[in-house]
Amino acid sequence: TYVxxxxxxxxxxTDCVEVCPVDCFYEGENMLVIHPDxxxxxxxxxxxxxxxxxxxxxEPDLEKWVALNAEYAEKxxxxxxxxxxxxxxxxxxxxxxxxxxxxx
Ligand code: SF4
Ligand code: F3S
Numbered sequence: 521t522y523v524x525x526x527x528x529x530x531x532x533x534t535d536c537v538e539v540c541p542v543d544c545f546y547e548g549e550n551m552l553v554i555h556p557d558x559x560x561x562x563x564x565x566x567x568x569x570x571x572x573x574x575x576x577x578x579e580p581d582l583e584k585w586v587a588l589n590a591e592y593a594e595k596x597x598x599x600x601x602x603x604x605x606x607x608x609x610x611x612x613x614x615x616x617x618x619x620x621x622x623x624x
Contacts, residue, residue: 523576527613536569
């Protein structure tokens with residue numbers, strides 16, 4: 521499966537949602553996550569994210585993100601259409617420490 525990682529936070533460009541063939545993105549206030557049981561591992565979302573915030577779970581050191589995506593995909597509503605990026609997306613793109621400060 522693929523997972524969304526910290527750089528999505530406060531950017532939420534949603535280009536990923538536009539291309540996902542199975543609509544498996546779920547939306548929090550500041551971040552999206554992927555539902556691990558619904559993702560078919562097609563990989564098309566990864567290059568579409570301007571923030572490079574989507575990774576295959578086969579990459580090392582992603583355990584925290586695998587768990588976070590699984591947990592919040594069950595709690596947050598499904599998002600199936602692209603929407604405007606967050607107002608200060610460019611400012612937050614690449615910022616360190618977003619999980620601690622802005623996760624929601
Ligand atoms: Fe959707 Fe494919 Fe990305 Fe999984 S890898 S979230 S199925 S676009
Ligand atoms: Fe987030 Fe990238 Fe999608 S910033 S909303 S994972 S396009």
